[in-house]
Amino acid sequence: MAGLRPTLHHLNNSQSQRILWLLEELEIPYDLKLHQRVKQRAPLEMKETHPLGKAPQLETGDGRVIVESLVIAKYLIDTYDKTGKFKGDGNKNDWIRDDELCNLASASLGAPMVVEVIMTAAVKLTPFFVRPLISLVHRQLRRGYSGPELDLYFKYLDAQLGNQDYFMGSAPGRADFILSFPVDTCTGAGFIDLKKYPKMEAWHARCRERPAWKRSLEKGNGYDMTFNF
Structure with a gap:
């Protein structure tokens, strides 16, 4: 399995950026197919490889296509991380903590984040004469x-980081990769002020200074989470 060459179908300004980052951290050979949004949506061409037509999509090289970031990240780490660098330091940084934080990122944290995404878009896209009413609803929902x-x-x-550099210890683990997208979304769109959470702010900056993260930005086709409609 480790000899297979995966292909990532990557969409600009999307959660597939965290998978591209992980691939760069693993330092394995892989192919990258870039896709560009069309009116904020994934292009129809992405349905050629998977019926949902969403990003990320990972072709494993043996005819299988994996979707959903949590599953893709688990597959890549389980398959290619032979030294265990990205599997946690052990003790409390085990698979339970990894699963808990990954699910928090995608489910618990995702719910209020999606409310903010939808309402922010609604305010910007509604006609000007009803925009004050939608803005009022948004403010009430946010409050x-x-x-x-x-x-x-x-x-x-913030508390979970403690004195660790990353959520899974001295090196980023699956939880760090998965959490990066909701944190980028919430900070980029102005849903939260990261300065209120100093350990999270330091973690975020630390991730962005990693050479693999910088390479992923260079190889991708844009990652702007400021919600410019």
Whole structure:
């Protein structure tokens, strides 16, 4: 299996950036197919490799196509990380912590983040004469639900880092790769102020200074999470 050459179908300004980062960290041979959004949507060509037509998609080289970032990241680490560098330091940094944080990123944290994404888009895309009403609804939702929920999860993640450089120890693990996208989305779109969570802010900067992250940005086709509609 480790001899297979994977192919990543990567979409600009999307969660596939974290998979591209992981591939660069693993330092394995892989192919990269870049796709460009069309009116903020994935292009139809992505349905040629998977019926959902979403990113990321990973062709494994043996005729299989994997979707969903959590599964792709697990496959890549389990298949290619033979030294265990990205599998956690052990003790508390084990598979339970990894699964817990990955699921928090995709499910628990994802819910209030998606509310903010939808309402931010709604405010920007609605006609000007109804925009004040949509903005009011957005403010109420942020005050009563999405704001407190995002604050709760970011405080929890800040505490979970403790004195570690990364969530899985001295090197990033699957949880770090998976968490990078919701954190980038929330900070880039202005849903949260990362300065309120100093350990998270330091973690975020640390990830962005990694050579593999910088290479992933160079090889990709854009990663702007500021929500310019």
